[in-house]
Amino acid sequence: MNPVLRLVNRNLTATIDKPFLIWQIIFPLVYIFVAGYAYTAVISSVSLGEVNIDYPAFIASGMIGFNVMNSSLIAGTMIWTDRRNGMFEQILVGPFTRSQYIASNILTITMIAFISAGMIFAVSVPTVFVNAPISLPTLPYVILSIILGSIFFGSLAIIASIRLRSSERFQITINTMFLFFAFVSTTFYPAEGAPEALATAFYVNPLTYLVDIMRFGLFGTFSSFIVWEAVILATASGVMFLVATYMLAKLNA
Amino acid sequence: MSCITAENLYKSYGNVKALDGISLNVNYGKVFGFLGPNGAGKTTAIKIFTTLIQPTSGKVSILGHDLLKQPNMIKQRIGVVQQKPSFESNLTVEGSLNLYGKLWNISNGERNKRVQDLLKMFAIEDIRNVKNEELSIGQRRRVQVAREFMHDMDLLFLDEPTVGLDPSARRTLLDYIKERVKEGLTVFFTTHIMEEAEYLCDEIAIINKGKIIAMDTPSGLKQKFGGVKIVEIKLKEPFNGIENVLNSLGISGNVELQDSTSIKISAHNAEQILISVIESLNKNNAQVASISVNPPSLEEIFLAMVDGANESSS
Numbered sequence: 412m413n414p415v416l417r418l419v420n421r422n423l424t425a426t427i428d429k430p431f432l433i434w435q436i437i438f439p440l441v442y443i444f445v446a447g448y449a450y451t452a453v454i455s456s457v458s459l460g461e462v463n464i465d466y467p468a469f470i471a472s473g474m475i476g477f478n479v480m481n482s483s484l485i486a487g488t489m490i491w492t493d494r495r496n497g498m499f500e501q502i503l504v505g506p507f508t509r510s511q512y513i514a515s516n517i518l519t520i521t522m523i524a525f526i527s528a529g530m531i532f533a534v535s536v537p538t539v540f541v542n543a544p545i546s547l548p549t550l551p552y553v554i555l556s557i558i559l560g561s562i563f564f565g566s567l568a569i570i571a572s573i574r575l576r577s578s579e580r581f582q583i584t585i586n587t588m589f590l591f592f593a594f595v596s597t598t599f600y601p602a603e604g605a606p607e608a609l610a611t612a613f614y615v616n617p618l619t620y621l622v623d624i625m626r627f628g629l630f631g632t633f634s635s636f637i638v639w640e641a642v643i644l645a646t647a648s649g650v651m652f653l654v655a656t657y658m659l660a661k662l663n664a
Numbered sequence: 665m666s667c668i669t670a671e672n673l674y675k676s677y678g679n680v681k682a683l684d685g686i687s688l689n690v691n692y693g694k695v696f697g698f699l700g701p702n703g704a705g706k707t708t709a710i711k712i713f714t715t716l717i718q719p720t721s722g723k724v725s726i727l728g729h730d731l732l733k734q735p736n737m738i739k740q741r742i743g744v745v746q747q748k749p750s751f752e753s754n755l756t757v758e759g760s761l762n763l764y765g766k767l768w769n770i771s772n773g774e775r776n777k778r779v780q781d782l783l784k785m786f787a788i789e790d791i792r793n794v795k796n797e798e799l800s801i802g803q804r805r806r807v808q809v810a811r812e813f814m815h816d817m818d819l820l821f822l823d824e825p826t827v828g829l830d831p832s833a834r835r836t837l838l839d840y841i842k843e844r845v846k847e848g849l850t851v852f853f854t855t856h857i858m859e860e861a862e863y864l865c866d867e868i869a870i871i872n873k874g875k876i877i878a879m880d881t882p883s884g885l886k887q888k889f890g891g892v893k894i895v896e897i898k899l900k901e902p903f904n905g906i907e908n909v910l911n912s913l914g915i916s917g918n919v920e921l922q923d924s925t926s927i928k929i930s931a932h933n934a935e936q937i938l939i940s941v942i943e944s945l946n947k948n949n950a951q952v953a954s955i956s957v958n959p960p961s962l963e964e965i966f967l968a969m970v971d972g973a974n975e976s977s978s
Contacts, residue, residue: 417767424763425752497750504714504744505767508736 414507418515419522426489427519435482436527439474443531443539446470446599457601459632467539472629473598475531475553476622479524479560480592484585486516487568490659491581494572509660516569517652521561528557546631553628555641559648560621566651573658592618620644665728667692667819667850668713673722675708675874682708683719684874690867695841695851697865699858701970705874706854707747710823713852714744727818743817745809745825747854753797757788757807760796761814768815778814785840786810787833801828809837819850826860838864858966872970885965893934896956897927897941903950913940925953 412420447467457469493499502512536545568585575581593599595609596618602610613619620640627637668690675683683705690696700706711717713726715735724731726738752760758779765775783789786806796804805828812820822841826834838860841851855861861868862882869879878885899906902924910919910927915937920928931937934957945952 412769417769421763421767425755425760428754492753496753497746497748498752500716500746500748501744501750502767504716504739504742504746506736506740506769 414511415515415518418502418507418512419519422489422515422519423522426492427485427523428488431485432523435478435523436530438481439478439527439531440534442474442477443467443471443535447539454600458603459601459626459630460634462544462630462632464543464630465539468535468543469601469626470599471531471535471539472626473622475528476556476560476618476625477593477598478527478531479557479621480564480589480618482524482527483520483561483564483568484589485523485568486520486565487572487581487585489516489519490569490572491578495578510656513569513652513656513659517562517565520565521558524557524561528553544630546629549628549631549633551628552624552641556621556624556628556644559624559641559644560617562648563617563621563644563651566648566655569655570651570658573655573662592616597622617644617647666690666725667694667727668696668852669723669725670709670713671723673709673712673724674720675705675712675717676720681874683712683722685722686871686874686876688869688876688879690850690852692850693845693848694866695845695853695864697861697868698852698854698871699856699861699868699966700854700871701856704871706871707823708874709871710744710746710821710852710854714742714821715739741818743812743815743820745812745820745822747823747827749801749804750808751796751799751804754795756793756795757799758783758792760807761811764811765814770815775814782810782813786836802830802833805829806833813840813844817849819852820844822851822853824854824856826855826857834860870966870970877970892930892932894958895927895929895931895934895938895941896954896958897929897938897945898953898955899925899927899945900951900953901925903945903948905948906950909944909948909950910941913937913944915941 444467447470450470451466454466454469456463456465459469490499493502499512503509532540567588571584571588572581575584595612596616597613598618602613602619605613620643623640624637624644627633666689668688670686670688673683673686674681686705686709688696698706698709708717712719712724712731715731715738718732727741729737731738752763755763761779761782762775765778770778783792786809788803788806788810791799791803794803796807799807805825809822809825820841826837829837841849841853841864845851851864853861853864865882867879867881868885869876870885871877904924906924906927907921910921915929915931918930922928927941929937929941938955938957942952942955
C-alpha cells in the first residue's frame with residue numbers, strides 16, 4: 412500500500428477522536444433544522460443571481476462549507492497529539508517523509524469533509540433541498556470547493572499546531588479564528604444587504620469563497636466572480652500548503 | 665564496509681556544541697554501546713543517525729547510504745526505539761502492535777504471527793487489551809520496545825531502552841537483542857547502566873560534552889584504563905586504630921574507610937599495598953575476615969574518565 416494511504420489508515424484508526432467525529436456530523440444538522448427553519452420567519456428566501464432559494468437550503472449549503480472548515484481542525488489536532496505522544500518522531504524515523512506525513516493529514520481531513528458533506532447532502536435532499544434547484548452539471552464544483560477548503564483550512568490548522576505548543580493556546584487560537592471565519596462570511600447570511608464594511612470583510616475570508624463555490628456547484632448560480640473566487644482560493648490553498656510543509660520540514664523533532 | 669561511519673561530526677545549537685567532532689565506525693552484526701552522562705550528546709547523535717536532524721557539518725554513512733543524500737533509503741532499513749515514550753494513546757497494546765505492522769506494510773499473516781510472538785516474548789499478553797494510555801510507564805516502555813520488532817531491519821537504534829523496565833524485563837530485552845544480533849542485526853545502543861553495556865556490547869564509545877573520550881571493546885577499555893585495581897579488606901571486629909595504621913603506610917591511592925571494619929583502596933600497586941596493610945594489621949592484632957583484589961568495573965572506568973575529562977576541561 413502507498414505510504415500516504417498507510418498513514419491515512421493510521422490517522423483514521425488511532426489519532427481521531429471518535430466522539431468528536433460524530434459531533435462534527437451531527438452539529439451542522441442542528442444548525443440546518445433548528446436555525447434554518449427558525450430564521451425562515453426573518454429571511455424567507457435568498458437570491459443567488461437569478462435563482463431564489465429557501466433559507467434552510469441556503470444555510471444547509473453554507474453548513475457543508477462550514478463543516479469542511481471545522482473538520483480541518485482535526486489536521487492540527489493530529490499533529491499536536493502526535494508530538495505530545497512521541498509518534499511524530501517515531502513516524503519520521505520510519506519509512507515516511509515529512510511531505511507524506513502532511514499529505515496524509517490533509518487527505519484524512521478531506522475524506523472526513525467528503526463524508527460529512529455527503530451526509531449533510533443526503534439528509535438535505537429529501538428535506539431542505541426539496542424545492543432547491545440542484546444543478547447536476549455543476550456538482551463537480553462542490554468537490555473542488557471541498558478539496559480546496561480542506562487544503563486551506565487543514566494547512567492553517569497545521570501551522571497553528573506547529574506554532575502553538577500548549578493545547579489550550581492551540582484550541583483558543585483555532586476557535587477564535589474559526590469564529591471569525593464562520594460569522595464574517597456568507598455561510599449564514601448573504602453579503603447583499605449587510606453593512607458595506609462587513610460585506611467587504613466577508614471577501615477577505617476564504618470561507619466565503621469556499622461557500623460561494625459550493626453554492627454555485629449545488630445550485631448552478633453562475634457569476635463571473637465565482638471564477639475569481641476559485642482562482643483566489645486555489646492560490647491561497649497552494650500557498651498555505653507550501654507554508655505548512657516548509658514549517659513542518661523545519662520543525663525540530 | 666562499516667554499518668555506521670561518522671567522520672568529524674559537529675552539531676551546534678547556537679553557541680552550544682552538542683557534538684564536537686565525533687568520528688566512529690560500527691561494524692555489521694555488532695552491538696555498539698554509546699555511553700555518556702546526561703547532556704553528553706548521545707541522543708543528538710542518534711537523532712542525526714536516524715535522519716531526524718541534520719548535522720552542522722561532518723559526513724555520515726549508514727548502511728552504505730549517505731545520510732544527507734539518501735535518508736529515505738536509510739529509514740527503510742532501520743529500527744528506532746527513542747528515549748522519549750511514543751505510543752498511540754487510543755489503541756490497545758495489541759492494536760498498536762498491529763497498526764505499527766500495517767505502517768511498515770507487513771502482510772496480514774506475518775503481522776498476526778509477529779504480534780502473537782512479541783506479546784509472548786515481552787510478557788505483555790495479559791495487557792494485550794489494555795489501552796496504552798492506561799498502562800504504567802514500565803509497561804508502556806515494554807510495548808514501545810516490542811513494537812519496534814514488528815518490522816524487519818538491518819540496524820537498530822536503542823536510546824536508553826531499559827529506562828523504566830524492571831530487572832526481569834530488562835534481562836528479557838537484552839537477551840532478545842543478543843539473539844537478534846546472532847541473526848545478523850547491528851545495534852547502536854545508548855545506556856547509563858554499565859552492566860548492560862558490559863553484558864551486551866562488542867564495542868563501546870564513551871562520550872562527554874560532545875566528544876568521544878574513549879572507544880574500545882569492554883575488555884580493551886579495562887586494560888587501557890584499568891591499571892588501577894581495587895583492594896577490599898574486611899576485619900572480623902572493629903579496629904579503632906585503623907586510620908592511623910593506614911596513614912603511617914603513606915598509601916599512594918584512594919582509600920575509603922567504611923566504619924572501622926572495612927577498607928577499600930584503589931591503586932596501581934594494589935598487590936604491594938595489600939602486603940604492607942596486612943603486615944601492619946597483624947602487628948596491631950587486627951584479625952582479617954576477608955580480602956579481595958578486583959579489576960575496576962566498567963562503571964568505575966566510566967566515572968573516572970568522565971571526571972578526568974571534566975577536570976581537564978575546566
